[in-house]
Amino acid sequence: MSLRELLGQPSALAVLSQALQKGELHHALRFEGPPGVGKELAAFGVAMASACTSDDPLGCGHCEGCRRAVTFAEGPPSVPIHPDIVLIERGRYADLLRDGGRKIEERTEISIQQVRQIIQPQVTYSASEAKRRIFIIRRAEEMSIGAANALLKTLEEPRPGNHFILLTSRPDSLLPTIRSRTMPIRFAPLPGSVMRTLLTKNGVEESRHDELVDLAQGSIEAALELAGAESAGEKSTFVKAIEKAICIGTPGAATQFAESAPSDRHNCRQALIGYAAHLARRSRSLLQNGGNPEDARRAAEGYSHLLRVLADMEEFNGSPAMQLGALVLELAERGVVPPEERAAAVGRAR
Ligand SMILES: [Zn+2]
Secondary structure: OOHHHOOOOHHHHHHHHHHHHHOOOOOEEEEEOOOOOOHHHHHHHHHHHHHOOOOOOOOOOOOHHHHHHOOEOOOOOOOEOOOOEEEEOOOOOOOOOEEOOEEOOOOOOEOHHHHHHHHHHHHOOOOOOOOOEEEEEOOHHHEOHHHHHHHHHHHHOOOOOEEEEEEEOOHHHOOHHHHHHOEEEEOOOOOHHHHHHHHHHOOOOHHHHHHHHHHHOOOHHHHHHHHHHHHHHOOOHHHHHHHHHHHHOOHHHHHHHHHHOOOOHHHHHHHHHHHHHHHHHHHHHHHHOOOOHHHHHHHHHHHHHHHHHHHHHHHOOOOHHHHHHHHHHHHHHHOOOOHHHHHHHHHHOO
16 A cells, blocks of 8 residues: 555655655654554555655555565565565564574564664665665564664664664653654544545445444554454353453452453453443443443443553563453443343353
C-alpha cells in the first residue's frame, strides 16, 4: 500500500509527502500514536517510496521495488525481501543473534546485539539498490538502554542514505536522548468515517460498524480484533469459565480459572478480547432493553478496565496466569455480572 492510500492521518501524510517530494526526508523519524492507527502502514509507505524504481517520489505502489519493500521472506527471520528495507523488532532475529556463542532470546527487550549485528554493519554502506535505506524499528520503546545508546551514536552521526523510523505507542518510554534526536510525526486515533471505510474493506457487515467504532476508540486493529472475537467470543468456554470464576469471586476460584486458561500470551489475549466484547455488549443490551443502568455502568467499566489490562499485557512478560488471577478478582470487585445472571453463570459452567 503506497503512502497515498494512508487514510485518516492528513497531517502525517502531508509532512511525509512533502519531505519525499523535496528529497529531504529526516534521517531519524519517530512515528507516535495509539496502536492500530496506521503508523506501520506509513513506515512501509516510506519504504516503498524509497525502493520504488519509477520516478514517483511517493512510490508507484506496483513496481518490483515497491513490491519487494513490503513482501516478507517466508523463512525466519521473516523480513522484507528488499535488501535496503530493514525491520528491527524484539525477537525478530532470534536465530541469528549471538553473544559469544550464546543465543540471544530477547524476551523482554531489543538487545544491544541487534543494533550491533543487524543495524551497524549495514549503516556503514549506502543503500545497495534503493534511493535510501530504511530501518523500521517496531515498538522502539522495547530497546534496552544499551541498544538505545548504541543506536543513539548512529543517529548522532548520520550516514547519508540511511534513515530510521521508530514506531511507538509509548513515546514516553523512550530514552529522552532518543526522543530529542528523532523528529516526531504524530498519528491520531482514526475518525469514525475512516474506521467505517476500513471495516467495509475488511468485510465487516455494516450493521456492526456503530458498535465497533464506538468500542475501538479510533484503532482499526482493535476494531478488527473485536469483530473477530465477537463472532467467536459469545459462546466460548472461556467466557463461561471466566464469568463463573468472577461470580464465585474467591482467590481459589481465580487461581483455578487462571490455571485452566490458555497459557500462551497470544491465545490468552484473543480470549480476553472476546470477553471484552462480551462485557461491552452486555452493557449496551442492558441500556437498550431497560435493564438496571447501574449494572450497565459496571459492565462498561469492566470493559474499560479489561482494555487497560490488555494494553499492559503487551508489555508484561510474566505468565498470563499471574495477570488473569488478579483480573478475575478485580472484575468480581467491580460486579461486572449482574445479580440475576450470577446463579446461571456459576451453574452452567460446572
Ligand atoms: Zn514503485
